[in-house]
Amino acid sequence: MNVAQRILAVRGPWAAHRPVLFDIVLAAAATVVETGLLFNDGTRAAPVPIAVTVLAGAALLARRRFAVAVTAAAVAAAAVLAAAGYSPGGAPVVVALWSLAETRDRRVSLAVLVPVVVFLTAASVCAPPAPVGAWMLGAYMQTRRRYVRAVEERAATLERERDQLDLIAAQRERAAIARELHDIVAHSVTVMLIGVRGARDVLETEPRVAARTLERVETSAEQSLAELRRILVLLRGRHAAETRPQPSLADLDDLVAGYRAAGLPVRMEIAGEPVDLPGGVELSAYRIIEEALTNALKHAGATLVTVRLAYGGAELEVRVHDDGTGTGEPGSGERGADRRGPGGHGLVGMRERVALLGGELETGRVPGGGFRVAARLPVGERA
Incomplete structure (x- = not known):
């Protein structure tokens, strides 16, 4: 409407x-x-x-x-x-x-x-005062009506512009995600190709080594197929792949250290036993944490930000909670999300990433104060 x-x-x-x-x-x-x-x-x-x-x-x-x-x-x-x-x-x-x-x-x-x-x-x-006064009243009402109409038209224009900016941001984020997943799949295919060649070379002389190599190739192939299914949803043309290495959760300590150096107190919490995750899940978790920390640094005025990773079962839970200020509704989820930053494009990117993985995202103020980003990312077969 x-x-x-x-x-x-x-x-x-x-x-x-x-x-x-x-x-x-x-x-x-x-x-x-x-x-x-x-x-x-x-x-x-x-x-x-x-x-x-x-x-x-x-x-x-x-x-x-x-x-x-x-x-x-x-x-x-x-x-x-x-x-x-x-x-x-x-x-x-x-x-x-x-x-x-x-x-x-x-x-x-x-x-x-x-x-x-x-x-x-x-x-x-x-x-004369009666007709002149009536004319002046009419002239004022005309001016007032034109002003109100101009305000309404401006509001409608701003709403259309905001929708267009959100759409552009979503398209750009999809393109960026597609490029990142393309790099992951390209790497996996390369590893598989090298593994198959190596297994072929030792198949007759060392069949056990060849079998173990082929098992690793099979695992890599399964993960690559999962990534390809997500890529096909997003690709709308040919995008040049970026050549820089993609970050993962192994780089999280360096990311947190950078924000601490910028003056944002960050506390890391790890729950459960870390396990190997598909590249797309690791990359999306990293990007969600990075965007949430950026929002907290720029807009929250927080004195403490807690980053929590919870490994368990078929899901990876990512939570970033700051004690700063926000304008979303408490416990809102996406419906009442606090759109920090110009136009809320950071949250648009988070939603795209989580939706691509088939996960869930909640953002907004919490009753105890501060702002929370909570994402649940499926791993394993559902990834």
């Missing part, structure tokens, strides 16, 4: 009919007021002036579409009543001038205002 739709929903289903109802009430009120002013000096009521007044009031129903013509009709009705010896109060004329200033260009309404005020003053219908 965009901004305009949300505004209509807040205003309610009867908002579309409100202008018509308002115009009917306004026309009736102007007619009643003008009729009262017409006969308040003891003049006896007569059908003709009442009919002219009612027609002038009815013309106000068209004030939004034909403001100039409605103003002319109201002035003509006042002129007819004045010529017949009555003393019109000018209520329809005042309402018409207000409508004219509210709905038409400023130059047009000014061009109509001047002769109308001259006529009303000369015919002693009403004093």
Whole structure:
């Protein structure tokens, strides 16, 4: 739902009919007021002036579409009543001038205002402050309405731009992940090729060595197939692979040391017995921790960040919890995630990585204070 739709929903289903109802009430009120002013000096009521007044009031129903013509009709009705010896109060004329200033260009309404005020003053219908004040009120309401419309349009534009930036960020992150996984699979295929060649060379002389080598090749092939399944989801073209070595959890100590040197206190916790993980899982866990520490350093103002890796069963649990400030909802998960950083693109990247692995991600403030990133990454057969 965009901004305009949300505004209509807040205003309610009867908002579309409100202008018509308002115009009917306004026309009736102007007619009643003008009729009262017409006969308040003891003049006896007569059908003709009442009919002219009612027609002038009815013309106000068209004030939004034909403001100039409605103003002319109201002035003509006042002129007819004045010529017949009555003393019109000018209520329809005042309402018409207000409508004219509210709905038409400023130059047009000014061009109509001047002769109308001259006529009303000369015919002693009403004093200049009344029509001039009505015109000024209409001009103010027009300016206000244009301002509100500009704000709504700007909000809608910003919302579209934000959605486009999120989409661009997601596409870039997918491309980066695809390049990283491509490097992992390329390495695995190379290892398999070397292993097969080595096994072939010793197959006749050392069959046990060849068998062990082929077992390692089989394991590498299974992991590579899992990585390829994820790559095929992301690739949307040909991406040049980066040549730099990809980080893993073995590099985590160096990563944490760098943030400590930058002034961010980081505590590492390891639960369970570390095991060998598929390259894609290790890389994604590393990147999630790196992004979470970057957010904590830039935006949280934290005095302590705890990084926890929990090995166990078919999942690797990654948690990064800082004690700084945040704007997400407590225990929110992705629905109430705190979007630290411009546009929240860091969290977009985390979601892409976790979704690619078939895992789960939760981000947001926690009841005890601070901000938490928690990811559960499947390993083994589900990786």
